[in-house]
Amino acid sequence: MAELVTAGVVVLWAVTVVEVVRAVRGTGTRSLLVAVAALAAGRTLDLDAVGEALGRTTALAAVEHALVVVSAVAVVAFTHRITGERRTVPRPVWVVLAVMLAAPLVDAGGLLPATAEGRAAVYASSVPWLVHWVAFLVTLAVALTAGARIALRNGRLTRGVLGVRLVGLGAGQVLGVLYTALKALHLGVLVVSPGSDVRLVGTAEQAALSSAILLVATGLVVGFAATVAADVATRRRLWVLWPVWADxxxxxxxxxxxxxxxxxxxxxxxxxxxxxxxxxxxxxxxxxxxxxxxxxxxxxxxxxxxxxxxxxxxxxxxxxxxxxxxxxxxxxxxxxxxxxxxxxxxxxxxxxxxxxxxxxxxxxxxxxxxxxxxxxxxxxxxxxxxxxxx
Structure with missing residues (x-):
């Protein structure tokens, strides 16, 4: 499982570099760059080696989850942009969401257990953390469901690079929704029955999250590869046409x-x-x-x-x-x-x-x-x- 998580982080940073280059050249989309960079940063903070180096504090976990929420919202914004659909969210909703996500910061320096099972037990026994997780999971579920619906509906009707990106984004977001359901089940079991053995649910939850990330990132990489192939073909035609043009x-x-x-x-x-x-x-x-x-x-x-x-x-x-x-x-x-x-x-x-x-x-x-x-x-x-x- 650790290897799958690490592979997902590596792919995310590779896609981030690609999107930065595209943004500098003026061919990228800001919402996609924000989505990939935020998710790459959030998943990096979740790595065991990073947690050990920085310390598993409440502030670090809250920042990690906030980055994931930002990424999910940016993915939906990117999907809206490339499909031409528009949705607006009232500003008070964002304020309430920010307050709920920041609830655990009442004890920002508190240390969390090193293991995922231990952290889940702490989350289930703390009211501020439960408020945080409700906001986190509900936002993810709503954003990912909306994004998957739009992406898959339009992906079936679109060919080429855009179609690849939409299908990859849609399938990845479906797995993201599965992750939110498994995480809610995980925490719910611990709230109802503290000390229960939920390792199997925890493993399935992490597998769904890592697979979703890999699927979205792979779809974006394939889309970028198709864009590069089209650019190379254009330059090859320029090479062929130039002698006639010059003559x-x-x-x-x-x-x-x-x-x-x-x-x-x-x-x-x-x-x-x-x-x-x-x-x-x-x-x-x-x-x-x-x-x-x-x-x-x-x-x-x-x-x-x-x-x-x-x-x-x-x-x-x-x-x-x-x-x-x-x-x-x-x-x-x-x-x-x-x-x-x-x-x-x-x-x-x-x-x-x-x-x-x-x-x-x-x-x-x-x-x-x-x-x-x-x-x-x-x-x-x-x-x-x-x-x-x-």
Whole structure:
């Protein structure tokens, strides 16, 4: 059992570090950070080694339970936030709750037994502690029941990272409700019959609590892993799309004079926004090049890449548009356009070597300079391009 409790604490602190990083980057949620950090701190105080080092005092136990309550309320707040549901609690309720939780502090320096069984006996024989435990367990039961209901109802209808988080939170909160029931049974038996053997109930209670923590933390870690995987996929697409973006840069409107470097683009903090920018600007360049794209096999990515490269050179040299079929229209939707452009980008490096084979007329490209000079002399071609022609 001690190993399970320790494992839960380690996972909680790992998730806390992750949430701190996300909060610093502006991608996290404050309520989730508070929930995980408070629970990690509370469970750390409950470890035997920490209790022995700090002393099992009334104040330490009260702080530990208050942190758990804060965590439960923050989990519900996080669930409300990500599902769009809103609930409010009257301020007097919070005042009464705080007073009841602080009841044992009338003897803040009092020492508690080192064993869980001994502490449970003290709790059951003390009125301030019973008031504290009533407030603690009722608050946990209400908060966790509400959170589990919302999380599981929405988790069944949601896919992806959010669905994983909701299911993990919901299942963990169900086990948390089980913990409150077992703890109430544990204390109730000791109040009615002091000295009873309740070790089995105590073990089940701790198992339910530790399992609930592990389940919630694991669900959050899995959700974070999915988020990281999506971010890595975005940066991989940026790596693939960058050469096309850089080559077609002169043909699309930009606020910058030169394209950012490849590594700078890949490791930017706003990778998702950069991806949108690349896809939109490549699309702008494709539309600008449409009149200059020679006829080619639109089903062949290499042929399409070669045709676009030739069109780019024609525009740069001030040549007139050929008899063109233009590029195939992009598929509807951002995701579809991104997939299409990624396929084109993978073929981009191979296109230069096979332009003459895949695009009819590409083999006469060597005469472009002479044609360009003739165009400049006659005044034909796109306006303003004669001055830019090398």
């Amino acid at each position: 077609l840069w002169p043909h699309a409107p930009h606020l910058d004079d030169t394209p950012p470097g490849r590594l700078r683009t890949i490791f930017s903090t706003d990778a998702r926004i950069r991806e949108v920018r690349l896809v939109v600007e490549i699309g702008d360049a494709l539309r600008a090049l449409t009149p200059y794209v020679p006829a080619h096999d639109h089903t062949d990515p290499v042929a399409s890449a070669a045709a676009l490269q030739l069109a780019s050179r024609r525009v740069g040299q001030g040549l007139p548009p050929p008899a063109a079929s233009g590029p195939r229209p992009a598929e509807a939707g951002f995701a579809a356009r991104t997939r299409e452009l990624s396929t084109l980008a993978r073929a981009w490096p191979r296109a230069a070597a096979v332009r003459a084979q895949v695009v009819p007329g590409a083999e006469v490209e060597g005469g472009d300079d002479a044609v360009a000079a003739q165009v400049r002399a006659s005044g034909d071609g796109p306006p303003g391009l004669a001055e830019r022609t090398p």
